[in-house]
Amino acid sequence: MGNVLLERAAHQRPLATKRGALERLFTLMFKGFVYNQIWEDPAVDLEALKLGPGHRLITIASGGCNVLNYLAAGPERIVAVDLNPNHVALTRLKLQALEHLPDYDSFFRFFGIAKDKANRNVFDDFLAARLDRETRRYWERRMPLHGRRINMFARNLYRYGLLGRFIGVLHTVAKLHGKRLQDILAARNVEEQRVLFERTIAPLFDNRLVRFLSRMPVSYYGLGIPPAQYDELVASAADGNPVTTLRQRVERLACDFPIADNYFAWQAFGRGYDIEGRVAVPAYLQAENYEAIKSRVGRVEVHHASMTDFLKDQPARSLHRYVLLDAQDWMTAEQMTALWTQIDRTANDGDARVIFRTAGADSPLPKKLPPALLGAWTYLEEESKAFHARDRSSIYGGFHVYSRRKVS
Numbered sequence: 527m528g529n530v531l532l533e534r535a536a537h538q539r540p541l542a543t544k545r546g547a548l549e550r551l552f553t554l555m556f557k558g559f560v561y562n563q564i565w566e567d568p569a570v571d572l573e574a575l576k577l578g579p580g581h582r583l584i585t586i587a588s589g590g591c592n593v594l595n596y597l598a599a600g601p602e603r604i605v606a607v608d609l610n611p612n613h614v615a616l617t618r619l620k621l622q623a624l625e626h627l628p629d630y631d632s633f634f635r636f637f638g639i640a641k642d643k644a645n646r647n648v649f650d651d652f653l654a655a656r657l658d659r660e661t662r663r664y665w666e667r668r669m670p671l672h673g674r675r676i677n678m679f680a681r682n683l684y685r686y687g688l689l690g691r692f693i694g695v696l697h698t699v700a701k702l703h704g705k706r707l708q709d710i711l712a713a714r715n716v717e718e719q720r721v722l723f724e725r726t727i728a729p730l731f732d733n734r735l736v737r738f739l740s741r742m743p744v745s746y747y748g749l750g751i752p753p754a755q756y757d758e759l760v761a762s763a764a765d766g767n768p769v770t771t772l773r774q775r776v777e778r779l780a781c782d783f784p785i786a787d788n789y790f791a792w793q794a795f796g797r798g799y800d801i802e803g804r805v806a807v808p809a810y811l812q813a814e815n816y817e818a819i820k821s822r823v824g825r826v827e828v829h830h831a832s833m834t835d836f837l838k839d840q841p842a843r844s845l846h847r848y849v850l851l852d853a854q855d856w857m858t859a860e861q862m863t864a865l866w867t868q869i870d871r872t873a874n875d876g877d878a879r880v881i882f883r884t885a886g887a888d889s890p891l892p893k894k895l896p897p898a899l900l901g902a903w904t905y906l907e908e909e910s911k912a913f914h915a916r917d918r919s920s921i922y923g924g925f926h927v928y929s930r931r932k933v934s
Contacts, residue, residue, distance in 0.1 A: 561589040562687040563793060566851060566883060568595035568809060574881050574913050574927045575847050577601055585849035586833065593826055595622065595809035597819040601847070607836050612832045614662040614782035617862030618657065625823045626652050630816040635919045638811045641682035641803050653862055662925065684798050693797060700730060703707045707795045723780040731773040740769030755855045762923055771923075779920035790919045795811040813923045834861070837868035846874045850882035850923065859894040866895055870902055876932030883922040891928070903928045 559626035571592065577583065577599040585592055587606035590613070596604055608614050610891040620637065627633045627648065635642050654662055665676040672678075678686045685694060700707050705726045730736055774812070776794075785791050789799055789806040800806035809815055829836055848869055854862055869880060878901070884890065889910075891900055906927040914925035 528651075528709075533840075534818060539826045543621075549728045559616075559687045560607070560610060561613060561684050562616075564589040564591040564851075565790065565919045565921055566592060567790070567919050568592055569753075570917045570925065571849065571881060572596065573601055574909070574925070577847055578759070581846040582844065583847035583849065584833065584837070584845055586853055587613050587828060588851060589613065589618040589838075590620045591808050591810060593828075594620060594819055596744055597822045597825065598809060598815050600818075600822065600827065605836070606826065606828045608833055609830075611664070611830050614828055615661050615900055617828050618661045619665060620687055621823055621826055621828070622653055622656055622822050624788060624810075626656055628652070629734065633816065634654065634804070634811055637683070638799055638804070638807055639678050640684060640798070643680045645679040646674075646676060648765045649679070653823070693794060695748050697752045697797065699736070703730060703733065704731065706915050710780055711785060711792060711796050716781060717782060719785055720781045723777060726777065727780060728773070731769055732778075736765065737769055740767060740772070755852070755885040758817050758855065758923065761871055775920050775922075779918075782920065783918045788918045829927075834865045834868055836867075837872050840868075840872045842871055843874050845872045848873075848878070848880040850880065852883045852885065854882055854890055855885050857894075862890070862894045863896060865893075865898055870899060870930070871928045874929060878930040880928045882926055883917075884924040884926065885922065889924065889926045891926075903930055 542806070543848075551553055563733075566588075568591070572595070575583070577596060579600045579602065581601040582603040583596060583601050584605040584607065585596070587593060587608040590606070592710055593604055593606045606617055609616070621637055623633055627636065632652075633649060636645050636648060649665065654666070657665070667675050669675055697707055707727065709726055710719060710722040756768065759771050762765060762768075762769040777792060779788075783791070784802075785806070786800075787805050789808055792799055792806045799811070800807075804812070832854070837845075846909055850865075854865075857865070872878075889902075889905060891905070906929060910924070910926045912923070913927065917925055
């Protein structure tokens, strides 16, 4: 079922065309474990959503970090859906670990450090028997040369997955040029970050091989960027080479936010979190949030489904908040219209908000939605620009917030 859902979402052109072949290559790569963490800043999300008690929220699960982070706001219900069964399994594991591991330290060791051999025994003792059959089978499945899949948590989860391995390749390329990307993590302030970026990271974008590879869409599949998003990267680059756009965004990640608490920068440049100071870690891994989110685990449900299909079965006016991540960058106008038809039908009148991100700077809705459907929603443009400027992940071109108008 997972393959069918993914193919239906990503395949827009016939196989016989060049674009169609690229779309199928992307889905082949995306069917596996892609994201070991989510790459959207939850601090920005929570402020944009104005999430609070009484709200019912639906989100794409991805790595599951956002689901746990949103629990800190105390919503009534969180529904997480995803096309990728690997991400569903990771999200369910995080929820069960939050509920059943004995204390904060064991939870942090499992998902914060994520490279301790003791995690294998912790899984067997506290989690395996409590997981649903499908999720347990996923984590106990034996992989060639690696043993059980749960062993990722004994060897550094953040080096696995399509994204984790892609980041590893970037580190290898840097080493071949005598550079160590992790050096920037020692910077004491943003001024030092700028110096280290110019010395260590910026020269890599001028490398001939890097610039050549950057013109090939397949080079970006390791980042989870499908052909449609690649087109946006090309369009946003003044010289037509997406490496120019990527350089700008990596520069922003490295230089625009204090690295001491930017866990996105730690993942990109260090392939892990700040496990000693525990400052540059997601909110769900911070000790002060542990008891609150642990007490609310029962408010989450996780489904292997597309958001459009799931929403079709929900009652009218039953939801308040929607988190679409960057999924609309994959969609045709017809797919986006189908999604927003269900969002509009299920949205609480006058109190609903939708947030999403895009590879390009502009919202795609005015070009792809029928005016009558879009007319029920207000685009909070200035707020959107302000939230985008504060998004520490830095990898997107735009952040967008829509609120539903109250029908008189």
